[in-house]
Amino acid sequence: MMNVLAIDTSTGHVVSGIVQVPADGGDPVTLATVDVDSPRGHMELLTPGILQGLDAAGLTPGDIDAVVVGTGPGPFTGLRVGMATAAAFGDALGVPVHGVPSVAAVAATLPDITAADGDDAPDTTAAGTETAADGDDAPARAAQVTDRREVLVITDARRREWYHARYALSPGTAGTAPALETLSPPAVDTPAAVVAAAPAGVPVLVASGVAAQVRELFGPDRRILDDDAHPSARSLVRAALATGADLRADAPPLRALYLRRPDAAEPKPRAVSPALTGDVTARTSAEPTADTPAPGERPVVVTLPPEAAPRCAELEQQLFPGDSPWPVEGFIAEITAPRTHFLGLVLPDDPAAATGADGEGAPTAATGADREGAPTAATGADRDAADRGATVTGEVIGYAGIAVNGPAADPECEIHTIGIDPRHQGRGWAHLLMEPLMELADQLGAPVYLEVRTDNDAARGLYRSYGFEEVGLRRNYYQPSGADAYTMVRPARRADTADGGTDRTDGAADRTDGAADRGTDATPDGDVTVVLGIESSCDETGVGVVALDRRADGGHRVELIADEVASSMDQHARFGGVVPEIASRAHLEALVPTVRAARRALRRRTGRDRPDAVAATIGPGLAGALLVGSAAAKAYAAAWQVPFYAVNHLGGHVAVDAVAGPGGNDAARAQQAPAGGDAARGAEGAPDGGDTLGHAVALLVSGGHTQILEVDGIGHPMRELGGTLDDAAGEAYDKVARLLGLGYPGGPVIDRLAATGDPAAVAFPRGLTRPGDAPYDFSFSGLKTAVARYVEQAERDGRTIAVADLCASFQEAVVDVLTAKAVRACVDTGATTLLLGGGVSANRRLRELARQRCDAAGVALRVPPLRLCTDNGVMTATLAAELIAAGEGPSGLGVGSYPSLDVAVPLVR
Template structure:
């Protein structure tokens, strides 16, 4: 027997159930199902319904062997709730998740239908509202026909269109499942087109939303078998089996049947005014940083062949010009040496890294590395952007490992990709039970932080180690760890799935919290540890911080497209959670958290649904508490891991990528000390007290009064029109600088004159709202200035224009924020949000805070933008304060007020 969790949210029905597949391969049997007609209740009803069905079937989540979910087509928002929930349940339990077209599952209800004339009436065991646990499907079996039956399925596509597909189902005999043949694949068309193309005599299964229209257009001669047709738990499993799925086997990643492109139009290219002077190349292709994704997708970890040596040597010359860079011959010797493992990072969309007939010499995906990006052993071609080598020395019974080199292309540093190379190296060492040694330049804080995050310690100093530079090196060592210790005693396989026997109870008074952030265009998953101390007090330590951004998908549209963001979240969420869980296993030996948190609002409605639905499913599957927290409260809370101790942990958990173990490829960390925030908290945990928070991003520009992390905040002011980040993007487009605008304007402004143009400062006159902002007038002023300069035949340097615009923005932001501190008596100003990475904003804020006697707190650069760490940290602080969890029936709130830190 096999127990399958079945889920569908492609229609107005919220469907879940437990279905048993007989060992002999016969027709599946419904053990329990919950089916509620609630078109807007998917988020609130689905996970509680799953637990209700499990309870009715006398089961717990650990009894589930596989998950089957409907993949549409259907209204996008509701559809993704079911798919995110199914994907998270399967990942949490370590079981396969199979997708099946929802319209195929509707067709698979045919064996459960008997008519009013003895041929077609619905079987009540698989429909209706509430829970059943009958276990007896004799009426359905008796009603099965032995002949092949065709059916046309029609559901509501909205916008005056229908989804439709045509199938032929042949019922199975004793011990065999039915077979389902696709005669016409799922499509979307106008009603007139569907009616015109429908074969005569084929009966119809139609969803309730369009049933009346279908009856009217097809006329009385067309047989309507069911006018509230929708997938049932049983028909979902039946459809999967009938289309040949092996439910015990791994399945391809879930893909929704959208059938429509997102509603987004690319803006027409704007001609750059001839009044603007400056290097156009510099304007449009400024050096990528952590804020600006480079070309291609997430890189794949590969095993490098000797043919990749020239590219590695090319990178070596860029990274280590003063430290005897390896030549091509040196890389060939290293790559081909026995007991040496040489890995690379490859961007699949880049130019070929290795050439040869039929792909000979191309890199192959590395065993155990970046398993979500490529199949093991699959050939991968693309641009090599990083490399790493580790040697295994000594006898097999007592081996030692030594990292020889790690390097990342300078264009792609600062994005956390060094972890993709480090993880498989550490996995290899753990499998061997070997200690790992390396040397690192004493002045390379970024690389040292990266290695400390993997358990390395400095054990010696080697003077003048690097030549000809004469730089000193620390010797660092990571003690031997057995694989069963490093991974918590679980056999994870290639998908990082959990061993369901792992104990989630922490050692001592430590609570591990996993947080999911999906309010906009970044899928963030963070893990923190709440350590309660004897005698009171607590500490929040960062364990993992993984972010998958869809920014590059929005760039051509000039801004975030909500539908694209939601689709990207659905695809990225499980791989990002898996990466965070790998870090959790590696750094603590544990596999599951003690609590799960999600951003519940404010944010984009569709994006919030994906992350919060998945988070609830993870919590339900692991049987741990769920916390639905405020996005803006998270930006404030992340400061709790941003001081010495906490701050060090944050920097180590997201150390900039790169950094040769021996020579230091990375250089200084993200923006230096100023970029990291020198103040911070003294020892982690909530020491913020009475403060003012200035949160500045592409979606928010607000001044909040804070009285401690996790407590209700009060909005003192906000933008009346464009957010500051939005203004940056619009001005960047006006100047032909591309998207996102913030990083490139900041870089160009550094070489310009901020006094070149006296742009207006909005809402700064006497009588204006003291803490509100308006940036639409500034954006217009920039446009008018350029137009006037063009008419006058004058020119202006783009760098000067950027500097003047930026000065107007940060002048108003900092002046109002510091004034709020003085007026409220707050002694601390906290900067947060993506725009807080801006160099001039940090500089001017520090100057004005110093003058006003106000302490400035700025989280590390990588924790200023949206991330899962802030979500997990806010939940950890709420737990430390004794707050109870949220219910699994809580809904997302795109307009959640700042005064609500936790939604129950």
């Protein structure tokens, strides 16, 4: 027997349930189900409903063996709530998550429709109730299906269209669930097209939203079996089994069944004005950097076949020309050797194959390559043939091999080689190869040995980050170069949490009454509380982990443990801005891999596998994007049975100033206090982290926000002093960049070009700076128009202007207003500190001018490290940690998302 959590949010119903699959493969049995008809309630009702169902079934999250979720088609927003929740539940519990088309699950309800006087009638279990197994007679009804039956499924696609698919249900063999055959795959069409194509005599299962229209267009001769058809918990599992899925086995990456393209149109290319002069090659923001892959460059980790040996040998020759590079034959021997695992890093021909691949996260440090000695032929048990993903075609850009030696009861691992194509070094992609190697060693409980050149600092740093230590020196190890090598070892680690899941043997404590709606207080490990934060308010999927360490004197420290970010910016670039639907789709694909990467960092740093609390950005932001991250966060919290904190995105930008530790603000603070005076003492902060911000003004500048906020300590309600009345500053940068033919995003390229231009070349207007204007508000639409008119006039006059001068003049107009109003707000409110945040705070000139004006006004300037200025999960986790330190209780698991959340609300309960 196995217990399966089933979820579907593809229709107006919020469906979850616990279904038991008999060991003999018979029709699944419903233990408990919660089914609520609430088209706008998916976010609020799903996770509490799951816990309600577990309670009714007498189970805990740790009793779940697999998850099955409907993948649509359906309205995108609701659909992704269910899929994000399912993916997070499965990842938290370390169990497989299987997707099944929701329309197939509707067809799989056919056995549950009872025969009454020769007419089919739907099974009408009341919505919102729990059904116990001993009262469920559905298995007996299923046995009555003795012949093949076809059915047409129709659901509401909105926009005057229908989703439809046709299936045939046949009785299974003795002791097995019914079989489901797809006769016509899911599609979206106009009602007229569906009616015209429907075979005569095939009965219909139709969703309630279009039932009346279906009856009208098909006429009275068409049999409608159910006019409120939607997946049930059991039909979801039945449909998964009918496709031949082994629910205990690893599942393919979860993919939503989208039948429409996002509503986005590529803007027509603008002709660059002949009035602009300068280096055209500099006019691009799409240049790949060491930290930002070019569009389509998303590597996948796969098990390499022997056919990859020539490519590996080619890379080997580039990487180790003086150290006896392995020939093709050596790689073939290594790849095919028993008990040797050889992985490759592949840039797929199909970029879609990269998303969701196991081992793909947001890589951190950049590394080079290293080679550990000559290959040896390992002997013993057959090598593990499990592939790390589906078959992928593309360019091999990296490889790594590890051998398992010694007896099974006391194994040792040895890394033989690891290398990355020199063109792709510096992106952190060596981590994508190291992670699965370390996971294998941890599963075996084995130490890991390797040799590394003594002069390869990058590789040694990589290995140290995984816990390797130098234990010996081997002279003249590499030939013919004669280079020395360090022997490094990573001690054996516990295997029970090495696979990215949780230790399911520890069980889960019984929930108290009301736990389905409210979390419990954080349960720290001693005086340390680990918080995982998820950020998904726009186009970046951020997952951060911090540790809240309470001191004996009553103070506390917030230390950065992990910071992983997956950006979908490359998918938006051709549209010239963020497309909300594309951002939401990208979040769904990137979220679990990014959480896994953060949890791996947590294990490396602390040996722990799960946090004590989970937080999510609940608003403000893009509605669809917020739903994905917050739904997943609630599911992680529910599965781990830890409290959930729904926090304010803008409050997170302020809170990240409190982070200490590697990558945190300790060093930054030391450089940001003015030369002297009381304000300087107020800006020093605590050298070991924690909230020392006090009374301050925050200037938050990004593509979506430009605001001046008054702050009275982290986690307290903030007050908006002013904001933009039209375009945000970052948005203005993007629009001007497009006008000048500079690409997207505009901020970095304008800043780079402005560095060589004359900021006084053009006297562009400063919006809202006249007497009587709102003192802290901004307006940038007029500036954008002024740039366009200046270029047009220059072209008419036959004049030219250097694009660098134009960029410098535009940028000066923006940062002049931003800094002047922010410093004025400090003076007017008596705040002694100005905090910069948001992506635009990475702008060189903004930071420079803010420093000058703060020094002149005796105000301390604080700027978080650049990578923490943009959207990230660390800021979410830090705000939650500060709220926990202040004694704030958690949010309920029934909270929604709030795209327009006010800055005065740090925590939504």
